[in-house]
Amino acid sequence: MKSHIMIKPQSSPSPEGDQSSVTWPIKRIHRNRAERSEVDDYVVVEEPLEIVLNDRSIAVLMRMPGQEKDLAAGFCISEGYVRHARDILIIHHCGSGLPAPGEEETDDGTGSRNRVELMVAAEGLLTPKGPDVLRLIRSGCGAADVTALSETLPHLPSGFTVAPSLILGLGKAMRDLQKLHHMVGGTHSAAIFEATGQHVTQAEDIGRHNAVDKALGFCLLRRIALEDKVLITSGRASYEMATKAIRLGIPVIATISAPTSMAVQLAQDRGLTLIGYLRGGRMNVYTHANRLVGA
Template sequence: MSRVAVKRRILRVKDAVPTRRIDSLAAEEPLEIRLDGTPLTVTMRTPGDDFDLAAGFLVSEGAVGSAADIETIRYCAGATVDGGNTYNVLDVRLAPGVPAPAPRNFYTTSSCGVCGKASLEAVRTVARWSAADDPVELAQSTVATLPDRLRAAQRVFDRTGGLHAAGLFTADGEPLCVREDVGRHNAVDKLLGWALRGGRLPLRGAVLMVSGRASFELVQKAVMGGIPVLAAVSAPSSLAVELAAEQGLTLIGFLRGTSMNVYTGERRLNVTPGAGNGSAGAPPPR
């Protein structure tokens, strides 16, 4: 199997003193996802939880909505010249009667995710579930603990310092699942695939916590998984806020310590007076 971290010899310079050392790098390799034998997409990802990644990608694309929609997921043999397996090609077989999505091959980078899609409207996939009618309520004090809880679960980040993380939490802040990847969108797809294969969709009452910023695509993925709340440690984009408002999603950004900005869906957040919280719309902490 492919490795999640790779060792490399480097030159480290500190206080003008050079030293030789071994450094751990987050692994990044291409994964080709095939659908019923036909190439569908190639994404740059950190190896690991590849079946969840493929299943979650299909959830994000609106192709599947339950574990029963997928018949099998398997690595393709003969991926190398000598007939070996690189574990970088997956084939997903849909269950009989499940329609395949419209043909669309595109390349997905580890940093962007939506690169190569024909248009913005192609990303606005019709969701199977509504986040707007999810009545979940969250205590501001609980939300404030999520970044530290996510960070504590990042095992590979501790070795490499080069991975993003995404985690699913209950409304009480208990972790359900955490995944790491060089791409935030891949980490979220791995979560959606985990939920799909475990019969947990839609993820009502759940909170999606992500490292870094909240992009349009991450909001879209949350909506496709029936997740009512998305929180990020950094800023959302304008399109992310627009889509969250349209879909009834609670979107929280700049979540750092007890400070946070609530951009949409503030009805779900129970703010305790005197808790030192940042108010919605306040200047973000820098």
């Protein structure tokens, strides 16, 4: 069965929108001032999102509202629940009120905005390793169970190359795109770039894994190839983050933070170029520096 999904590119959620942030009255206290000022401050919104796959709840993600379909698709494919984006027949954000651009569906707006339902062709369903239970995935830590998945992951081809000078500029390029973070704080970012430095998409969320899944899902649902792209993230590069990149064929991942030992070992074993501490005009290349032309 072939997917009939048609989704046109859409922008990331606006920082001015009322879904991603709210105002809250606070008392502001300064070290060198006796008075306390009362002001309204922005707070990033955190809400659960239930993902239902072929009528079965598979996860509840704690996330920032926005890009729900991208998040659900990115999660299901990068976590190994769904084989390919083309296997997704229907993806429906309950309670969205309006159909997505180019998508033929109706919604009376009465459902919960905190649920995404996917219908997937039988041949596209996979069974990830680990317990078959509904997982509550906290916004900062990813899945609680870390299993030995390396034997199920592909080995990335070595043909893709990119200039080190270009990578060095992508950390700032991603930060410049973080409109919500500049206004509210408290969010992580993930961005995908071409080898030329052209920006493909960027996403923000309270969870680093969610931000990555939103960016990946944006590309997957729009049939944008990932095998010749660079993924830049703001959070630490964990084993699970490296797994997502490898499973989807992304050859280079760079973070402005640090990688973990398991991420480095997995990247080395599966041919992923893993870069950390991408900031201040420097970077640490932990694995497969051969992809960086001139490195």
